[in-house]
Amino acid sequence: MSHTSNPKSIEEFLFVIQGGKEVGLVIAKDDEEFASFAKVMEGFDFKRSENIAGLFKSPKTYFVITGDVDKDVYDFIVQYPTGQVEIFDKKLMRSQTLSPDYKNSAIVLLVDKDNLNKIQEKGFDLLSSTGPAFQA
Amino acid sequence: MTFYHPQALLFKHKYMNSPERQFNALTPDPEKKDASNAPEVIIEKTPIAETETDVVYLGVTLEKSKSGDDQFVPKREQYADFINDKEVALPLQRDIAIAFLSGEPLLVDGGTSLGKTTTVRKMAAELGWEIHYANLNGATDVEDLMGRYIPNPHKSKPEDPEYIFADGKVTSGLRQEEGKTKIVILDEFNASAPNILIRLHEVLDALERGGDVILSEDASEAVPVNKERTKIIALMNPPGKGYFGREPLDPAQLRRWVYKKLPSELPESTFSYSTDALFGAEPTSQNVTPDMFIRTREGSLTPEQLPEIPGLIEVLEKYKEFHKAAKELLKNRKVAEDQPQAFTFDDRMEPRRVRDFVLRFYTGDINETFQQALRYYYSNKLENKADRDMFEELIRVVEYKPTVVPSRRKGIEAGPERNTEEIISESFEIAEKITKKMEQFLTEGSVSKNSIALGLTGVGTAAAMEMRKQFLTEGSVSKNSIALGLTGVGTAAAMEMRKQFLTGGSVSKNSIALGLTGVGTAAAMEMRKQFLTEGSVPKNTIAFSLAGVGTAAAMEMRKQFLTEGSVSKNSIVLGLTGVGTAAAMEMRKQFLTDGVSKNYIALGLTGVGTAVAMEMRKQFLTDGGVSKNSIALGLAGVGTAAAMEMRKQLLTEGSVDKNYIARSLAGVGTAAAMEMRKQLLTEGSVDKNYIARSLAGANNKESFEFRENNFNSDDELYLKSFITESVEIDAIICRYGFEGDMSKT
Numbered sequence: 056m057s058h059t060s061n062p063k064s065i066e067e068f069l070f071v072i073q074g075g076k077e078v079g080l081v082i083a084k085d086d087e088e089f090a091s092f093a094k095v096m097e098g099f100d101f102k103r104s105e106n107i108a109g110l111f112k113s114p115k116t117y118f119v120i121t122g123d124v125d126k127d128v129y130d131f132i133v134q135y136p137t138g139q140v141e142i143f144d145k146k147l148m149r150s151q152t153l154s155p156d157y158k159n160s161a162i163v164l165l166v167d168k169d170n171l172n173k174i175q176e177k178g179f180d181l182l183s184s185t186g187p188a189f190q191a
Numbered sequence: 192m193t194f195y196h197p198q199a200l201l202f203k204h205k206y207m208n209s210p211e212r213q214f215n216a217l218t219p220d221p222e223k224k225d226a227s228n229a230p231e232v233i234i235e236k237t238p239i240a241e242t243e244t245d246v247v248y249l250g251v252t253l254e255k256s257k258s259g260d261d262q263f264v265p266k267r268e269q270y271a272d273f274i275n276d277k278e279v280a281l282p283l284q285r286d287i288a289i290a291f292l293s294g295e296p297l298l299v300d301g302g303t304s305l306g307k308t309t310t311v312r313k314m315a316a317e318l319g320w321e322i323h324y325a326n327l328n329g330a331t332d333v334e335d336l337m338g339r340y341i342p343n344p345h346k347s348k349p350e351d352p353e354y355i356f357a358d359g360k361v362t363s364g365l366r367q368e369e370g371k372t373k374i375v376i377l378d379e380f381n382a383s384a385p386n387i388l389i390r391l392h393e394v395l396d397a398l399e400r401g402g403d404v405i406l407s408e409d410a411s412e413a414v415p416v417n418k419e420r421t422k423i424i425a426l427m428n429p430p431g432k433g434y435f436g437r438e439p440l441d442p443a444q445l446r447r448w449v450y451k452k453l454p455s456e457l458p459e460s461t462f463s464y465s466t467d468a469l470f471g472a473e474p475t476s477q478n479v480t481p482d483m484f485i486r487t488r489e490g491s492l493t494p495e496q497l498p499e500i501p502g503l504i505e506v507l508e509k510y511k512e513f514h515k516a517a518k519e520l521l522k523n524r525k526v527a528e529d530q531p532q533a534f535t536f537d538d539r540m541e542p543r544r545v546r547d548f549v550l551r552f553y554t555g556d557i558n559e560t561f562q563q564a565l566r567y568y569y570s571n572k573l574e575n576k577a578d579r580d581m582f583e584e585l586i587r588v589v590e591y592k593p594t595v596v597p598s599r600r601k602g603i604e605a606g607p608e609r610n611t612e613e614i615i616s617e618s619f620e621i622a623e624k625i626t627k628k629m630e631q632f633l634t635e636g637s638v639s640k641n642s643i644a645l646g647l648t649g650v651g652t653a654a655a656m657e658m659r660k661q662f663l664t665e666g667s668v669s670k671n672s673i674a675l676g677l678t679g680v681g682t683a684a685a686m687e688m689r690k691q692f693l694t695g696g697s698v699s700k701n702s703i704a705l706g707l708t709g710v711g712t713a714a715a716m717e718m719r720k721q722f723l724t725e726g727s728v729p730k731n732t733i734a735f736s737l738a739g740v741g742t743a744a745a746m747e748m749r750k751q752f753l754t755e756g757s758v759s760k761n762s763i764v765l766g767l768t769g770v771g772t773a774a775a776m777e778m779r780k781q782f783l784t785d786g787v788s789k790n791y792i793a794l795g796l797t798g799v800g801t802a803v804a805m806e807m808r809k810q811f812l813t814d815g816g817v818s819k820n821s822i823a824l825g826l827a828g829v830g831t832a833a834a835m836e837m838r839k840q841l842l843t844e845g846s847v848d849k850n851y852i853a854r855s856l857a858g859v860g861t862a863a864a865m866e867m868r869k870q871l872l873t874e875g876s877v878d879k880n881y882i883a884r885s886l887a888g889a890n891n892k893e894s895f896e897f898r899e900n901n902f903n904s905d906d907e908l909y910l911k912s913f914i915t916e917s918v919e920i921d922a923i924i925c926r927y928g929f930e931g932d933m934s935k936t
Binding site: 126129130133134136137138139141143145146147148149150151152154155157177178179183184 | 262263265266269270303306308309312313316322323324326328329330332335338339341344357358359360363378379382
């Protein structure tokens with residue numbers, strides 16, 4: 056369940072979510088803020104991942120959520136706190152299971168407000184499925 | 192038999208608070224302990240115990256997988272800080288374990304913060320079982336779940352097929368592999384597209400019948416499924432209540448599932464405990480009460496063994512009425528009113544499930560096993576505490592009550608011959624003593640008033656009647672409990688109270704009829720006849736209520752039932768409990784010739800210690816064809832030297848569960864019986880509760896001494912030794928019944 060935290064800055068938020076058992080959510084109100092947040096995350100060694108499998112390849116990663124979010128992303132978010140994540144490759148029809156290393160990692164989803172609303176309306180309740188959230 | 196009419200229960204329902212907290216249905220009435228200020232029994236037994244080969248979840252044993260490490264098996268270290276709280280996590284694990292053990296698909300409905308998926312994965316980690324996860328929210332492609340043909344990635348020769356069938360998320364969990372057990376999690380089940388639900392239900396049907404699941408449209412691919420190796424669990428968030436896209440499922444779709452309702456949010460007390468535990472202020476595993484455990488047996492019974500279970504027929508009759516009442520309550524929205532997900536109590540599925548539960552979990556106490564099954568399959572579907580309380584009342588009545596009522600202690604105990612006056616005098620003294628004890632409990636507040644009302648069973652003193660009246664005035668005890676607690680009391684005052692109940696209309700006539708057990712006065716017989724004329728109480732109930740009544744009028748009524756064929760011979764013979772007259776023995780012999788099960792006859796001999804009765808028991812033992820447990824239980828209330836000898840013989844042979852011997856001592860207060868209790872306690876081989884309860888019907892000087900010497904006056908066992916249940920109630924009637932007519936003194 057997402058809890059919008061009230062850290063003074065995104066920097067503080069990125070520090071707070073380290074070692075958490077849930078995926079963090081950063082909500083940008085517009086494109087400008089979106090770019091700014093992405094830049095800050097890069098500065099804090101968060102690597103942008105283009106796919107779900109990539110989220111486990113670095114201790115600190117972030118993933119950009121768009122309005123047509125892939126269902127795999129949602130599946131990943133809801134599974135992440137449960138101790139095991141199964142990722143299914145539709146093309147190869149093959150599953151890969153991964154165990155989150157909570158203590159040493161941090162995963163953040165970056166989304167702008169419009170896209171977040173679209174996703175919520177589609178029935179993917181990101182606000183409930185993610186952990187700490189930040190918006191400026 | 193309708194023991195508590197739904198409308199009668201409704202009254203209670205309406206006037207109860209309905210907090211959204213109650214989901215531990217297998218544990219009867221967790222709140223009542225607090226209400227009665229009864230001390231909570233904390234046990235040392237580990238809620239989750241693990242051996243090299245098994246994990247035991249509150250008594251339910253699951254076998255670990257033998258197949259080593261596997262990518263689909265969750266890692267144990269992920270769950271190092273899992274909090275085993277007693278309100279959500281532990282009961283949920285127990286109920287999941289029951290479903291896994293029985294191979295039934297389980298559908299768990301509860302809020303997101305409860306950790307449903309985590310709990311399943313944590314169990315899988317402990318068991319070394321694989322998890323195959325499919326989230327159905329937004330899933331539109333059936334083939335992702337059920338598999339499809341894909342270009343053959345291994346094609347290297349022309350003869351290799353162009354396409355091969357590749358499993359989907361679900362079918363990979365259905366494939367059987369040596370040494371592996373797999374769990375398929377269907378998450379967000381109620382957010383699924385209809386076409387997907389249809390396919391998944393085909394899987395469930397195949398699992399149930401142990402057949403194949405057809406995977407491709409041309410039926411060229413099929414996977415054989417086995418519920419021993421694949422466990423299916425669906426999880427869903429409550430429809431509505433802020434969950435997007437969750438529409439209630441069609442109740443007809445739920446019939447394939449064992450449906451378990453969890454709260455929508457973590458209960459406050461669980462939140463508090465879990466938080467404390469996370470910070471190290473509490474242990475990660477919470478203490479639990481013994482009643483949260485399920486007792487399991489080695490292997491299952493076979494269906495052929497079921498009829499041999501003592502009391503099964505009686506319990507079944509009561510179960511049928513329970514099922515009807517449960518359906519009626521649900522249909523009229525008297526329960527589950529606020530639950531957005533509608534469900535049913537299925538006429539075919541529920542009895543089958545209950546039967547399978549009994550086969551798997553019966554350990555010698557049909558009441559316990561049957562009631563647990565009803566909590567699992569019925570109460571578990573309810574979220575609201577008041578609803579569960581209502582069901583609990585109904586469930587408690589689904590019990591086997593081998594009603595024993597030798598009403599005049601005609602030589603049933605060893606010892607010097609005493610005349611009637613002496614016996615009456617002693618019994619009156621004991622009744623006064625019990626009354627005082629109950630008054631003491633009332634003052635201390637250490638026992639619930641309901642228990643006190645039942646503890647007064649068979650006691651018809653003026654003070655006891657006063658106490659009952661007080662309860663009624665306060666409204667602090669259900670009238671049904673009062674009516675049942677009048678068992679064995681046939682005084683004018685007691686009959687008056689019964690009549691008031693009838694006039695008031697707020698008490699089940701079944702309870703009144705059962706409370707007439709052991710009362711053979713003309714007024715009592717008249718009331719029975721009235722019930723029969725009205726057709727307001729099933730004849731079986733009337734037959735049971737005749738236990739302990741051996742008068743000519745009672746025998747006539749039994750014969751009438753037999754002539755009409757309106758009551759089964761099994762019920763008649765159980766209703767002969769405590770009646771040792773020549774006519775009653777003759778009837779038993781006739782039943783034997785007619786082929787009535789010896790188990791029933793043995794049980795119906797409870798409280799009868801005559802030479803003829805002992806001879807019949809011996810004959811049964813010699814001829815066989817009867818459970819020795821039934822023989823033992825049927826010795827309850829009989830304290831003669833011959834009966835003690837038989838108990839010793841059964842103990843020496845080791846052919847009977849010692850708990851049954853302990854129960855058979857109910858109502859027997861002789862020195863020899865006290866010695867045997869002591870021996871059983873010392874050996875530690877019996878459930879102490881049975882020893883304690885057996886004293887309830889033997890409240891003589893020796894029994895008070897035994898209590899003082901063996902129990903602490905403030906512990907649970909001491910309290911239980913005054914509170915009566917089933918067999919012990921019968922035994923009490925054995926001692927104080929006098930056909931209920933204490934006024935004769």
